């Protein structure tokens with residue numbers, strides 16, 4: 001949607017735009033949809049295109065990946081829902097007004113790239129207050145909700161220590177009907193209620209890592225998905241490495257990703273004659289979900305692992321801290337990624353370029 005303002009706006013001026021719209025919820029277990037007593041309200045409202053060199057960036061939808069790109073902004077959202085529903089939403093609930101048949105909640109969140117919520121009549125809620133955040137887990141029928149809460153607390157602690165302070169005061173982990181393992185929104189994550197305990201922990205940790213990579217440090221997820229997905233996936237490995245009681249070995253994750261990626265290249269080459277190896281590709285430049293998944297969830301974490309082994313732990317983690325602190329609530333591309341590691345004393349340019357452009361194979 002584009003609109004022309006009556007009067008032009010100078011860089012220091014503001015314009016207010018009011019958009020009236022209604023959404024019909026599809027009956028499905030997607031980011032946006034309603035099913036089995038859950039309402040998933042993700043990616044549901046018109047959002048301002050990112051303004052960058054060349055003008056407003058127009059997002060193209062894709063059936064795979066997260067085809068979204070937005071700048072951080074402050075949100076105040078009021079939600080009026082039938083009284084029997086509980087609400088999980090991004091940020092803090094700052095007021096609640098109970099009417100005869102409905103309840104009005106007002107939520108606020110600052111520096112958020114999006115605003116999502118989940119409603120259900122079936123939610124139980126656990127709450128744990130920690131120094132960096134209040135953690136809530138929303139679930140209907142989950143025998144391991146306490147373990148998920150403990151894992152989320154450990155993830156907040158581990159990532160806070162390795163990358164920098166958690167950027168939002170609240171975190172909601174929401175079990176809902178969802179076709180994939182999970183989905184990240186600022187301070188709120190979906191986890192599929194169909195997952196068993198180990199997979200649910202792993203999905204929750206991956207989505208929580210996205211609070212640093214995607215929510216705080218933004219990137220164009222249509223063109224550089226390898227940055228946030230690669231970092232979120234590698235952070236999941238770091239979680240297991242730093243929390244050995246879960247019994248998942250980092251080395252085994254790396255070996256599994258390496259053989260998975262090699263098997264993919266082998267199979268793909270036999271069918272198509274050649275396989276694309278560049279990590280940095282637009283969603284529309286992948287042949288489909290299989291190639292996308294292998295590239296960003298296997299290839300990109302292997303790039304970060306190789307970098308770490310090349311430069312050593314001290315400089316690698318200093319680089320991740322730089323990436324976070326220098327770009328919190330901003331947007332990064334390949335240049336900023338390279339710069340963060342260079343500022344930590346690593347000559348990372350050639351290495352990252354060769355992976356991003358597909359000149360290396362694991």
Ligand SMILES: [Zn+2]
Nearest residue numbers: 206210229232
């Ligand atoms: Zn992810």
